[in-house]
Amino acid sequence: METKSTHGFKIDAGNDRFNEVITFSGGSIACKVSSNDSKQGFCVYDTTKMAKGGPPYHFHYTQDAFFYILEGEFIFKIGDDIFNAKAGDAVFAPRQIPHTFAKIGDPEGRMLMVYQPAGTMDEFYLQASQLPDGTLRDFERLYRIHGMEIVGPPLKFE
Structure with a gap:
């Protein structure tokens, strides 16, 4: 990965900014602006979700997260609030507030994710993409290393 822009x-x-293919949590993640590009100020990812579902319920200690839906439909849980979001909608998850999202429906889902400050999200996604599925303990450790805590399961679908 390039060190700075x-x-x-x-x-x-x-x-992807660095011509890398990152797959994670049922989709692909393309870095558009890395933490190094913005001197750790923010980072931007274009994510495509093929599988239904999403990450575990978690929070970031020092980062705000912003999601802009480009295609498909998602459900977000932020604190105690539930939001349905479709193309053109934006969702904000403040730091230290637990949140998760899940792609719903059959078509592909796509959204921009922005983290501010960037922290080590670039390294998190690269490392997470290398973990085999089903290793929750490894994911919990990885989340912690990168300034996040898992506090609950992903959203469930009947």
Whole structure:
């Protein structure tokens, strides 16, 4: 991964900032702006979810999370609030408030995810993509290392 950006740049549609393929939690994640590009200020990911569901209920100690839905439909749980979000909708999850989301329905889902400050989200996604499915203890440790805590399961579907 490049260490810092000293100039503007363009990433073509469908590409990752570093030409890496990151798969995680039933989808793919393409970095558009890395934490190093913004001197840790923020990072942006274009995520495509093929599988229904999403991450465990968790919170970030020092990061706000912003989600902008590009395609499909998602359910978000932020604290005690539940939101349905579809293309064009935006959802904000403040730091230290537990949150999760899940793609619902059959078509592919796609959203931009922005974290501010960026922290170590770049490393988190790279490391998480290398863990085999079903290793919750490893995921809990990885979340903790990167400033997050898992506080509950992913959203369930009947």
